[in-house]
Amino acid sequence: MYDFVIVGAGLFGAVFAREMTDAGYKCLLIDQRDHIGGNVYTEKVEGIDVHKYGAHIFHTNDKRIWEYVNKFAEFNHYINKPKVRYKDRIYSFPINLMTLYQIYGVTTPKEAEEKLNEIRLPIDEPANLEEWILSQVGPELYELFIKGYTFKQWQKHPKDLPSFIIKRLPIRLNFEENYFEDSYQGIPKNGYTAMVENMLEGIEVRLNENYFDNKSYYDNLGKQLVYTGKIDEFFNYEFGELEYRSLRFESKVLDGNYQGNAVFNYTDIEVPYTRVLEHKHFNFGNQKKTVVTWEYPDSYTKGKVPYYPINDAKNSNIYKLYEAKTKDLPNIIFGGRLAEYKYYDMHQIVGSALSKAKSIKLKLAE
Ligand code: UDP
Numbered sequence: 155m156y157d158f159v160i161v162g163a164g165l166f167g168a169v170f171a172r173e174m175t176d177a178g179y180k181c182l183l184i185d186q187r188d189h190i191g192g193n194v195y196t197e198k199v200e201g202i203d204v205h206k207y208g209a210h211i212f213h214t215n216d217k218r219i220w221e222y223v224n225k226f227a228e229f230n231h232y233i234n235k236p237k238v239r240y241k242d243r244i245y246s247f248p249i250n251l252m253t254l255y256q257i258y259g260v261t262t263p264k265e266a267e268e269k270l271n272e273i274r275l276p277i278d279e280p281a282n283l284e285e286w287i288l289s290q291v292g293p294e295l296y297e298l299f300i301k302g303y304t305f306k307q308w309q310k311h312p313k314d315l316p317s318f319i320i321k322r323l324p325i326r327l328n329f330e331e332n333y334f335e336d337s338y339q340g341i342p343k344n345g346y347t348a349m350v351e352n353m354l355e356g357i358e359v360r361l362n363e364n365y366f367d368n369k370s371y372y373d374n375l376g377k378q379l380v381y382t383g384k385i386d387e388f389f390n391y392e393f394g395e396l397e398y399r400s401l402r403f404e405s406k407v408l409d410g411n412y413q414g415n416a417v418f419n420y421t422d423i424e425v426p427y428t429r430v431l432e433h434k435h436f437n438f439g440n441q442k443k444t445v446v447t448w449e450y451p452d453s454y455t456k457g458k459v460p461y462y463p464i465n466d467a468k469n470s471n472i473y474k475l476y477e478a479k480t481k482d483l484p485n486i487i488f489g490g491r492l493a494e495y496k497y498y499d500m501h502q503i504v505g506s507a508l509s510k511a512k513s514i515k516l517k518l519a520e
Pocket residue numbers: 238247299300301303304307319320322323419421
């Protein structure tokens with residue numbers, strides 16, 4: 155008998171399993187995929203760690219979380235500095251003094267501020283993503299950097315999207331090009347898969363196992379279930395399906411150095427992909443070969459990978475109904491991006507798995 159049967163060997167499941175195992179509890183992890191790590195999974199191709207489910211850059215302000223992941227992997231000093239490609243031009247991004255110099259020729263923070271004051275639209279209470287960005291940077295920058303990309307990514311007009319999606323992007327009056335503002339940032343030197351493998355050392359994992367195919371078997375195998383899959387699926391879609399955005403990747407192995415940077419954002423609506431990744435640059439690689447991935451936004455249907463929860467009013471209301479049902483099942487732990495239907499980053503997942511494990515340990519010790 156296991157103390158915990160954990161459905162999903164992604165980051166939440168792995169951290170939770172590590173913590174409970176170290177506290178003396180017996181854990182079993184199962185995953186329907188043929189690999190561990192969930193969407194942080196990386197695969198070695200030509201000696202390069204390929205981010206199979208899109209770019210994953212670990213960043214956090216929380217020293218405790220940073221020290222925790224560093225126990226399982228040595229991190230490099232990668233800082234995310236994506237470039238934007240719009241038609242035949244390349245721009246510095248997120249919008250900063252270099253971008254404003256490239257577009258308007260302004261050379262100092264004061265000149266840039268004056269320019270922004272001139273081009274911003276006076277919208278007192280921005281009601282959506284489009285209005286918010288227009289109130290910050292005006293129509294030209296909106297067109298160059300945001301409109302096409304956001305429309306492609308979400309398949310919705312920015313007028314119909316909440317502004318929180320974009321508020322994570324800074325607008326800076328200095329030359330800093332770091333995408334993130336956190337104190338700690340990097341990528342495991344040997345890939346995320348090795349990091350998760352280290353977390354799972356000595357813990358039993360069964361791959362290619364779909365929980366729903368053998369639900370009662372797994373429910374009876376452990377004292378407590380930890381579920382990290384889709385919440386609507388767990389409740390058999392009783393209140394309807396939650397919506398997601400999906401992604402589709404096309405990769406090629408090429409010679410040399412394709413684009414000179416790990417990430418290029420393609421913001422032009424005419425280009426069907428949103429990002430081009432060149433994986434070796436995530437780890438300062440100088441291999442002779444290179445692996446390049448074109449990232450296309452994709453609609454989600456059952457069977458595809460659910461990447462982004464769509465936290466609009468309609469889906470949030472459906473989620474609340476499922477969440478209320480979880481309260482009737484106090485013996486089951488629900489955690490992670492899919493079970494909590496939240497646009498979590500990796501550090502938030504680690505943080506939430508650590509606090510969940512801590513509270514369960516306290517409860518069990520009572
Ligand atoms: N975004 C944009 N242009 C860009 C990059 C991002 O308009 O070049 C917008 C887009 O709406 C996106 C949001 O900002 O969904 C958040 O971007 P981020 O890069 O944080 O998204 P993620 O890495 O999670 O895909």
